[in-house]
Amino acid sequence: MASKILDATSFYAGIPFALQEKYYTTPLIFEEIKHIKKHHGAVNALIELDRLELLEPGKQFIEKVIQKAKQIGDFSELSNGDISVIALSLQLSGEIITDDFAVSNVAKQLGIKTLPVMTRGISKILQRSLYCIACQKEFDSGKQCPICGTILKKRLTKSESSSNPISK
Numbered sequence: 001m002a003s004k005i006l007d008a009t010s011f012y013a014g015i016p017f018a019l020q021e022k023y024y025t026t027p028l029i030f031e032e033i034k035h036i037k038k039h040h041g042a043v044n045a046l047i048e049l050d051r052l053e054l055l056e057p058g059k060q061f062i063e064k065v066i067q068k069a070k071q072i073g074d075f076s077e078l079s080n081g082d083i084s085v086i087a088l089s090l091q092l093s094g095e096i097i098t099d100d101f102a103v104s105n106v107a108k109q110l111g112i113k114t115l116p117v118m119t120r121g122i123s124k125i126l127q128r129s130l131y132c133i134a135c136q137k138e139f140d141s142g143k144q145c146p147i148c149g150t151i152l153k154k155r156l157t158k159s160e161s162s163s164n165p166i167s168k
């Protein structure tokens with residue numbers, strides 16, 4: 001059975017520890033969630049019971065995640081904690097439990113399975129595109145619109161049908 005790796009959103013949602021499985025997270029995520037007093041005692045108890053283990057991912061895995069995130073334009077959306085859980089999932093060939101959109105997206109691009117905490121999950125890989133508000137055009141890369149020079153905004157492009165379809 002694949003290792004289950006928890007990101008910060010798993011802890012915010014309440015901890016999905018109903019199953020007798022072992023979970024992993026990273027020291028950075030542990031730091032990120034320290035302020036959630038409500039769950040903190042439970043998190044420590046799980047570590048003591050060896051149900052939750054903190055592991056630091058290897059540098060080469062972190063590098064790989066950063067490279068992929070930059071390539072698909074999600075790098076600015078990810079915290080160091082986010083990057084660390086994706087890297088750990090890669091290292092353990094595990095599955096990430098997350099409701100974080102950017103984490104899911106980068107993980108999927110790296111071939112990592114993601115499981116939703118609360119939401120139904122993203123059935124299709126969502127691509128981020130860059131959009132010029134002035135020209136109403138999409139671009140694959142760049143910081144400024146090549147036509148008018150406006151700073152491009154990130155926008156999600158869903159491949160599934162939407163109630164508010166965007167015409168190109």
Ligand SMILES: [Zn+2]
Nearest residue numbers: 132135145148
């Ligand atoms: Zn423009």
